[in-house]
Amino acid sequence: MKFGIALKLSLLLALAGALAAGLTGYYAFEASRTLLVNAAKDRLLTSTLVLARRVALAREEIERDLVLVAEHPAARALLQGPGTPSQQQTLQDLMVLMLQSQPSYFQVRLIAADQHGMERVRVDRAPRGPMVVADDDLQEKGHFDYVSQALRLGPDQTYMSRVAINHERGSHLGVDKPSLQLARPVRDAQGRTLGVAVINIDLNGTFELLAKDMPESIQLYFANHEGDILIHPEPAKTFGFDRGRRIFIQDEFAATGPVVRGDNNVAVFESHEGAHANQPVVAAFMSQPLKVSSPETRLTLGLTQPLQAVLADSNRLGQTVLQIVLALCALSLLLALWMGRALTRPINAISHAARMVASGLPAGALPVERRDEIGDLARAFRDMRLQIGEQISELRDNQDELEHLAQHDPLTGLANRRKFQERLDHALAQARRVPQTVSVLFIDLDRFKPINDHHGHDVGDVVLQTVARRLKGVLREVDTVARIGGDEFVALLGAPATQEQLEAIARKLLTLVSEPMVVDKLQLDLGCSIGIASYPDHASTATDLLAAADHAMYQAKTAGRNTFRFFDATPPAA
Numbered sequence: 001m002k003f004g005i006a007l008k009l010s011l012l013l014a015l016a017g018a019l020a021a022g023l024t025g026y027y028a029f030e031a032s033r034t035l036l037v038n039a040a041k042d043r044l045l046t047s048t049l050v051l052a053r054r055v056a057l058a059r060e061e062i063e064r065d066l067v068l069v070a071e072h073p074a075a076r077a078l079l080q081g082p083g084t085p086s087q088q089q090t091l092q093d094l095m096v097l098m099l100q101s102q103p104s105y106f107q108v109r110l111i112a113a114d115q116h117g118m119e120r121v122r123v124d125r126a127p128r129g130p131m132v133v134a135d136d137d138l139q140e141k142g143h144f145d146y147v148s149q150a151l152r153l154g155p156d157q158t159y160m161s162r163v164a165i166n167h168e169r170g171s172h173l174g175v176d177k178p179s180l181q182l183a184r185p186v187r188d189a190q191g192r193t194l195g196v197a198v199i200n201i202d203l204n205g206t207f208e209l210l211a212k213d214m215p216e217s218i219q220l221y222f223a224n225h226e227g228d229i230l231i232h233p234e235p236a237k238t239f240g241f242d243r244g245r246r247i248f249i250q251d252e253f254a255a256t257g258p259v260v261r262g263d264n265n266v267a268v269f270e271s272h273e274g275a276h277a278n279q280p281v282v283a284a285f286m287s288q289p290l291k292v293s294s295p296e297t298r299l300t301l302g303l304t305q306p307l308q309a310v311l312a313d314s315n316r317l318g319q320t321v322l323q324i325v326l327a328l329c330a331l332s333l334l335l336a337l338w339m340g341r342a343l344t345r346p347i348n349a350i351s352h353a354a355r356m357v358a359s360g361l362p363a364g365a366l367p368v369e370r371r372d373e374i375g376d377l378a379r380a381f382r383d384m385r386l387q388i389g390e391q392i393s394e395l396r397d398n399q400d401e402l403e404h405l406a407q408h409d410p411l412t413g414l415a416n417r418r419k420f421q422e423r424l425d426h427a428l429a430q431a432r433r434v435p436q437t438v439s440v441l442f443i444d445l446d447r448f449k450p451i452n453d454h455h456g457h458d459v460g461d462v463v464l465q466t467v468a469r470r471l472k473g474v475l476r477e478v479d480t481v482a483r484i485g486g487d488e489f490v491a492l493l494g495a496p497a498t499q500e501q502l503e504a505i506a507r508k509l510l511t512l513v514s515e516p517m518v519v520d521k522l523q524l525d526l527g528c529s530i531g532i533a534s535y536p537d538h539a540s541t542a543t544d545l546l547a548a549a550d551h552a553m554y555q556a557k558t559a560g561r562n563t564f565r566f567f568d569a570t571p572p573a574a
């Protein structure tokens with residue numbers, strides 16, 4: 001296939017098809033990606049809100065447990081005096097039960113308001129289960145905020161400490177673990193504050209429980225009211241302030257700044273910055289003010305999911321789209337090539353037909369039956385070819401006519417001087433080879449001028465035509481009769497003739513021309529003089545032979561007309 005219009009058109013169509021398929025695929029892929037990211041953001045935000053709700057419910061549950069301890073008569077009794085062993089046992093049993101039923105509790109305590117905040121009952125979580133701390137190991141805790149601040153609380157109020165690493169001595173499993181304390185005052189019947197009930201919470205354990213049904217790809221973040229990171233997928237980034245180096249959530253995710261400050265309640269975003277440059281994430285963060293008395297005015301909670309995990313479906317879709325696009329490209333290329341061939345074939349047939357016509361050969365089949373532009377072109381070409389054919393045959397006719405006119409006398413239809421000359425040249429050339437004789441008879445009408453003068457030119461013409469017919473009647477097919485002047489005729493004999501035969505022909509001619517002629521009811525009297533010359537006796541060339549015959553004709557005229565003479569080069573006697 002040539003790089004012609006059809007191929008260019010095919011390539012253009014294929015390109016357009018591929019471009020359309022590619023763009024559709026690209027925008028479908030982009031749209032799906034945006035949809036997936038937005039859906040992931042919505043999911044993360046919902047999960048964050050659910051988690052925050054669970055945290056609030058967990059806190060309320062802890063508060064209820066605190067109320068159980070703080071309102072327990074045994075607790076009041078133990079704080080108002082030394083209490084009985086059974087009161088102490090009752091409270092210890094209650095605390096043990098709490099630790100058994102709440103895996104996120106590190107410690108439950110009853111602390112007195114006096115004696116510098118002396119612990120009165122304390123149950124710790126030990127490796128083998130809840131452990132009642134012996135009286136001798138009980139400590140003074142009055143200097144801790146969760147004691148001093150809780151003692152100042154009004155009725156039905158709970159205090160929550162800052163979330164920090166627990167460095168309190170003797171707290172067993174809770175030692176050096178992220179934890180916080182919730183505390184509630186214990187009052188007597190008159191409303192005097194006797195002490196506080198305190199529950200020490202395992203931060204990580206609590207969140208592990210709350211977030212245990214989250215998909216693995218989702219990461220949990222938790223920060224205090226200033227943005228210090230408390231829970232992070234990388235433990236090294238948590239509780240930086242405990243090691244003298246603060247690490248803020250808003251430094252890792254700039255978009256969380258307003259949430260930490262409380263300007264916004266939620267922030268949902270995509271992060272490609274800093275540590276997430278290589279592995280971008282989709283994130284949802286929220287913060288809410290605490291409903292308890294606490295130095296932590298608000299806490300920030302967030303969930304992230306790697307963009308890669310979010311877009312996993314999109315990538316699968318992208319591969320499918322790519323396969324479809326490639327298939328469509330291949331299809332459009334095949335269609336374009338097929339169309340190109342379909343266009344090229346009839347056009348090639350027409351151009352082939354044009355070349356055949358140009359070479360004078362039959363055009364062959366043309367797609368004239370088609371109803372489209374190519375059919376129009378084929379029909380126009382066929383009409384043009386027919387028109388050209390007609391014109392060529394007309395030209396040929398004209399050419400034949402011109403040829404005839406160029407070689408014949410228009411009045412009589414006899415050969416003219418030119419044709420006669422050709423025949424004579426040819427006859428002489430042949431005669432030279434054989435060798436043989438060639439004879440020419442020069443015939444000039446006698447007394448023709450008076451006919452013309454008296455009866456007009458038209459009558460003269462009829463006479464000339466009649467003479468021509470008579471001459472042809474006498475001579476044979478092989479002979480050539482020509483009119484070479486007004487009333488001058490010549491005859492070239494097609495075969496060698498003896499003198500006797502020549503004389504016989506001449507006499508026959510004289511007789512026939514002299515026969516009476518009636519034109520327009522006019523009886524006309526006519527005759528002719530004939531000069532005869534032969535090759536090679538009288539001349540060797542055509543010109544000389546004709547001149548010799550002419551000369552002999554004059555001799556016949558001179559001899560009195562209506563006779564014939566053979567060429568005689570002897571000059572007449574003076």
Ligand SMILES: Nc1nc2c(ncn2[C@@H]2O[C@H](COP(=O)(O)OP(=O)(O)OP(=O)(O)O)[C@@H](O)[C@H]2O)c(=O)[nH]1
Binds near residue numbers: 411444448457458461
């Ligand atoms: N009607 C007619 N006359 C022609 C034509 N061509 C020449 N003539 C005339 O033919 C005549 C020829 O002249 P001449 O040969 O001298 O006349 P003539 O009477 O035959 O004379 P002689 O040969 O001496 O007998 C002239 O009068 C020309 O005008 C022609 O085509 N038609």
